[in-house]
Amino acid sequence: MHRSSYARMQWFVENYCHSPERNLSVLDIGSCAVNKDDPLQTYRPLFAEDKFSYTGLDMVTGPNVDIAVNNPYCWRELENNSFDVVISGQVFEHIEFFWETMKEIARVLKAGGLLSIVVPGPFGVAYHACPVDCYRFFADGMIAMARYAGLEVIHASSAAAPKNAPDIWYETRDSFLIARKSENHQLPDMADYIFEKPDFERMRSGFIPDNYENKVYYDMFAVRIDGSGTLHELKNMEMVYLWALPDDRFYIWGTGGQYELHYQTLVQRTRPKNFIGFLDSNPKMQGTELDEYPVMAPQNCAHDKPDVIIIASHARKEIMENIRNILSK
Structure with missing residues (x-):
């Protein structure tokens, strides 16, 4: 896992994942620890057991996988509205039909639940099939993903970082999404969809793009x-x-x-x-x-x-x- 990806997910956890009343249930999409030589193999260490209940999901069994789904676009193993937080890092570029994955994420998120996705931006990561490598994402794409699943965008950025962040944030030029499932969530009706140009200044949440x-x-x-x-x-x-x-x-x-x-x-x-x-x-x-x-x-x-x-x-x-x-x- 890239250090820049880990830094973004850590920032998300520190700034958004707090509940004094109870442990938050977390689902990690694409959780398998495939690289044994990587000290940052998974996000699990970010979710302390006294504050979170972590579940790793993947298409195959392996290290750090708690649930291996039979169908990557229909998670029959998971109930509706069952997780407080869903995360995914450096995975969506490998998913053929990621828009279907987004609908499943929206389905299993609880009302008010949060989503955090980190993916490679278009300028920083070479082709790496696992087993395929299909996409690179701009911030526009992150916003589109959330809109397609009927989720409210809290943050969307590409190659951007908080003020005074270390250089590792820019190493692999990641795109970053934080979104929320509203209490009255519903998937958009594409027949009535109206495009609205994103307000990037607001959606970057004060992050500073490096204008690479x-x-x-x-x-x-x-x-x-x-x-x-x-x-x-x-x-x-x-x-x-x-x-x-x-x-x-x-x-x-x-x-x-x-x-x-x-x-x-x-x-x-x-x-x-x-x-x-x-x-x-x-x-x-x-x-x-x-x-x-x-x-x-x-x-x-x-x-x-x-x-x-x-x-x-x-x-x-x-x-x-x-x-x-x-x-x-």
């Missing part, structure tokens, strides 16, 4: 190098896919003012295995290190054969010409 796609992807320039040495300029969405599926070996060219934004956001938070290091035409920088990554002369890209070079400089035309000259030799 604005600061980086829309201010980023990079080239892809094919097998023939031909350069292809990457468009904005190609930059998104480059980082959402980080299989390409890449350099960052430049260690000046723009380098910090690109490096801190693309490398420092996630430590990708395919980042080679930095290129810089300044001889004084060559042979040094930045955060244990080497700074090399541009000529290195001729024999290292990177797939992508991200240009962290305003001198884009000059650098492009340098790359062409280096690869042509």
Whole structure:
């Protein structure tokens, strides 16, 4: 489980899950502890036994699974209105028909009950089938999920965090939903549904978005190098896919003012295995290190054969010409 996902669920528990009169019943959707090497395998430690009654639900039996359902979209094993809290983290991207899961969640929640879901946003997590990997979610999608199930949105955000939150909140660019089942809950009649644009300022509940796609992807320039040495300029969405599926070996060219934004956001938070290091035409920088990554002369890209070079400089035309000259030799 991602640390950012655990941080969000912990924040939800600390800020919303309080009942001095009785223990709260909690249902965790997709609870199986599949990664034995992960110290944060499940959310169970967040729900102390003296305050909560925790039940783990999954499609298969295994560690941390109390109920294995026969049908993922019809939980006959669970009664209506039976849980105070339903949670799910890093699971909905693997559910083919997640809207049906949302209806089941609404059914088993008690009136006034709370729902918390954490899922990967569109910019931070690579493909990971378990057994399939179908979706990434914006805050709009989180709101739509709640509306489809007739739930009241309390909080919805993507890549956002409370003020002064640690950097781990931004590590995997999660989207986050908190919703409530009203006393007079009913599923919406789609024949009479009227769209209402979400009020994101209110629904973020004071969280601060990091504007990742604005600061980086829309201010980023990079080239892809094919097998023939031909350069292809990457468009904005190609930059998104480059980082959402980080299989390409890449350099960052430049260690000046723009380098910090690109490096801190693309490398420092996630430590990708395919980042080679930095290129810089300044001889004084060559042979040094930045955060244990080497700074090399541009000529290195001729024999290292990177797939992508991200240009962290305003001198884009000059650098492009340098790359062409280096690869042509």
